[in-house]
Amino acid sequence: MSKNIKSNRKPVLELRNVNKSFGPIDVLHDISLKVHKGEVLCLLGDNGAGKSTLIKTLCGVHKPTSGTILMDGEEVNFPNPRSAADKGISTVHQFGGTFPLMSIGRSFFVGVEPTKNFGPIKIFDRKKANEIAVKAVQDFGITRIDDGDRLIGGLSGGERQSLAIARAVHFGARVLILDEPTAALGVKQASHVLRIVNEAKKRGLAVIFITHQVMHAMAVGDHFAVLIRGGIAADFKKGERSREEITDLMAGGETMADLEAEIQASIDE
Amino acid sequence: MRNLSIGSLLIRPEAGAFLGMVFVFVFFAVFGGSTFTSFSGAASWLNVAANLGIIAIPIGFLMIAGELDLSIGAMVPAASMSMGIISGYYGLPILVGVGLTMLFAATFGWINGIIVVRTEVPSLIVTMGTLFSIAGLTLFLSIFLTDTTAVALNAPAWAKAVFGDFYFGSYQIIILWWLGMTAIYVYFLHFSPWGNWLYAMGGDKVSARNAGIPTNKLTIGMFMLSSLSAAFVGICQTILFNSAQVSSGMSFIFNTIISVVIGGVILTGGFGSVIGIFFGTITFAMVNQGIYFTDFDRNLSSLIVGIMLLIAVLMNNTFRQMALTHTSPKKKK
Structure with missing residues (x-):
């Protein structure tokens, strides 16, 4: 797949032939991925394809059974999530x-x-914390958040995602792993989040965007990888595949087209 | 930045607890007559509040962090007996008794914490198990070592002055300990960075751990704190009443949880305040003692506590909902 990587820049994060098994169960086989600075890599996959395990391997929760993880071309080991975070890998969950x-x-x-x-006493600096937090999220274009004392639970899903992304960027994330950030959101909220993903990319972060919504992936992705049953089934750049092709890939075959045709036929009647 | 409008005061976790306390105070001031509010009358409920409050706040911490500790119910009498046996029955110095008892309590809390952290069994179950274990062990050791279930302890004057004596007629010294500890706990939860860790743990333990918070250490520490606090109350009671008994303290289990819940902490964790628990404890103590000042049938006491708990929970839910939807008034530009 190196044909897709045009430049001689080193990828910020790279997986080489990573395998992960839990006892006798192989969850990830031979995963090789690269993500560069200022690039959005979309990881597509249906439920159970191994996306969660892959994320957990990337952010230090699991250790790969075999294979290597490289950052800036150098091999790294993450004994725990903290060490991954220290190296600039930040995960934002659903x-x-x-x-x-x-x-x-x-x-x-x-x-x-x-x-x-x-x-002699250390005191949590609430004012400073609030100011920095509000500024960080407003810089990402979410101007509705203007009071640092508001509770997170009172924010909309999109605002929460945006806040979480702004937080990761503020704390020096270089690789942003977004785990289904738009899955639970409405159309408008999702577009907010996608805009923020774009903003993060513009700021030079390497973004790994995990989703099963092809439309959302295509809106921001530069590079795509489809995960099926723990392996990479396809790896391509923006514009190389159509939405239908990707959906079919995710579903593991041509069944999706048949299904769509059937649905279309029933609508046309 | 902080505006002091009614709205922003109402969304604070202690708002419900404060209103509840005022209501209960007025209620008993009216129905209990002037003795309830008199100097000596107030001592009766402040004493109860102090003994309860010292344990309630650490229990509140555990609840904010998403855990629970029932074993304090057995820790109070266990510490009491340990104190009585070491310094009373064997006649060792008071400080040796206090030191060893606190050491037992710390170890016991550590065991609670380790089991919860390692097994991930809900702490309700774990501490229910340790509750009965420590109660059984206390009874067994008391009979084994002293052949009785109650031992006398005559503490020297200085120890009584520090840990257990009455001042101004009927005010227990433990009230001062309670106020002092409350002040430290306010700092810990609301002003120190560690307080933030506790809220984060209660909100989402996995995320908190991923953010680099030592959740296991903190959990174990909290269990040790609740155990130590229960032991401290046991020690003070033994010194105050000059004797220790095997069976006393089970009421602390429910009473602390009730105080904490009235104080605005939610069982699922992540929300609450020390001042709220402080108010909740006073409210509970006033209801608990207040009925004796009124003409009501004493037997109604539990009914009133029960109804009050339900009202408190509903009220706290309403306030929390307000807190979630609250936005600061828009600034005009």
């Missing part, structure tokens, strides 16, 4: 802001709280 009852400012800085000293 439900984005995962602490619904925390304020925007507090959740933005979970684990890296800004403090000020009050005599």
Whole structure:
């Protein structure tokens, strides 16, 4: 698949022949992927294709059974999620802001709280946290968020995703892994998120966008990989395949076209 | 930045607890007559609140972090007996008794925490198991070592002054400990970075761990804190009443949880405040003691506590919903 990589730049993140099994069950076979700076790699796959395992392998939750992970061309090992995060790999999950009852400012800085000293005592700097959080998310074009004391649970799904992405970027993420960010969203909210994905790409992040919604993938993707039963079934660049072809690939054959034809036929009647 | 409109006050976790406390106070001030609000009358419910509150706040921390600890119900009498046996029956110095008892409590809390963290069995079940284990062990050791289920302890004057004595007639010294600990806990939960970790854990443990928060250590620490707090109350009671008994303290289990829930903490974690728990504890203590000041039938006491708990939960739900949908008033530009 190296034919698709035109430049001599080193990919920010690369997987080479990665396998992952849990006991006797092979979940990922021979996965090779690359993602460059300022590029969106879409990982497409139906439920159970191994997307979650792949994400978890990328962000240090699982260790590959065999194969190598490279960052900037150098082999890396992630003993835990923290070490992956330290190297700039940041994962945003489906439900984005995962602490619904925390304020925007507090959740933005979970684990890296800004403090000020009050005599010998360290105090969480709420004002600073709120200001930075609100600014970070407004820079991404979500101007509706203007109060850092608001609770995450009061934000819309799209706003939560945007906040989570803004957070990752603020903390120096170089690789952004988005796990089904648009799956639970309506059309308008999803387009918000896609715009933010584009913005992240423009800022030079390498984005891995996991989804099973082909339309969303095609809207932002530069490079696509289709995952079927733990293996890469297809790997292509933007414009090389049509939506129908991709959908068929994901479904694992031509069945989708037949199905669509059937549905179309019943509508035409 | 922080505006002090009524709306923004109402969305705070302690809003419901505060209103509840005011309501209960007025209720008993009216029906209980002047003794309820008198200086000596207030001592009766403040004493109860202090003993309860010292345990309730750490229990609240656990609940905010999404855990629960029932074993404190057995830890209070266990610590009490340990204190009585070491410093009373064997006559060792008070500080040795306090030190060893706290060491037992810390170890016990650590065991609770380790089991919860390692097995991922819900802490409700784990601590129910350890509750009965420690209760059985206490009874067995008491009979084995002293042949009785109650031992006397005569603490020296300084120990009584520090841990268990009455001041101004009927105010227990433990009230001061309670206020002091509450202040430290307010700092811990609301002003230190660690408080943020606790909320994050209660909100989503996996995300919190991925954000680099040492969730296991924090969980174990919280179990140790609740165990130590229960032991502290047990020690103070033993010194105050000059004796320790095997069976006392089971009521702490429900009473602390009720206080915490009235205080605005939700069972699923991630939301609550120390001041809320503080108000909740006082509210519970007022209801618990207030009925004795009124002409109502004493037997109604539990009924009132039960109804109050339900009202508190519904009220807290409403306030939390408001908190979720609250937006600051739009600034005019």
